[in-house]
Amino acid sequence: MPMDTAVSDRSGARGRTRRAILDAAAAVLAKNSGASLGDVAAAAGVGRTTVHRYFAERTDLLKALGADVLEKVAAATDRSRLDDGPALAALERLCQELFELGDALTLVFDESLVATWNWEGWEEDTDADRALAHLIERGHTEGAFDPTLDVDWIVQTLWSLLYVAWQRGRTTGTKHEALTLCLHTLRKAVAPGP
Numbered sequence: 001m002p003m004d005t006a007v008s009d010r011s012g013a014r015g016r017t018r019r020a021i022l023d024a025a026a027a028v029l030a031k032n033s034g035a036s037l038g039d040v041a042a043a044a045g046v047g048r049t050t051v052h053r054y055f056a057e058r059t060d061l062l063k064a065l066g067a068d069v070l071e072k073v074a075a076a077t078d079r080s081r082l083d084d085g086p087a088l089a090a091l092e093r094l095c096q097e098l099f100e101l102g103d104a105l106t107l108v109f110d111e112s113l114v115a116t117w118n119w120e121g122w123e124e125d126t127d128a129d130r131a132l133a134h135l136i137e138r139g140h141t142e143g144a145f146d147p148t149l150d151v152d153w154i155v156q157t158l159w160s161l162l163y164v165a166w167q168r169g170r171t172t173g174t175k176h177e178a179l180t181l182c183l184h185t186l187r188k189a190v191a192p193g194p
Helices: 003-031 037-044 048-054 058-079 087-099 103-109 111-117 127-142 151-171 175-190
Strands: none
Touching (some): 003 037, 003 058, 003 103, 037 048, 058 087, 058 127, 087 127, 087 151, 103 151, 127 151, 151 175
């Protein structure tokens, strides 16, 4: 095997292992924020020493998880094509994309965890935050969103509905039902009054 192919194969395997650890950490910590690195390793299907090779300390794993969540939100926002079509349709696409992030985003609803884990970037507006704010302003201009609801209110409403939908999908219903209810409620929540 040529040298660059061997390096590429190793980096691909390393990337897949790192991805498995981050995905397992999101799933495990969403259910139990005090879970150990051993719990994360077991969920990822790797040994604890493998987790330590990628993340020397728990705080390193948690910081990487925070950065990963921000990257996932950015990618979901890009996939939503917020500048395409009517504002309400774009907001619904974003809601659907964010809903699919599930466990990763469930973690961010516990503000004490975000503060404790010292996730970088959470206190600053991201490109995704600015794109959503722009979409809401466009929705106001189009008359699609209630003008008495400011940008921050609609943003908080979206995240609150997503949280309720994730919890519902996890406990009492199916993901499809939870997303359907979330979108239905979001439409009614932002609609202009009579």
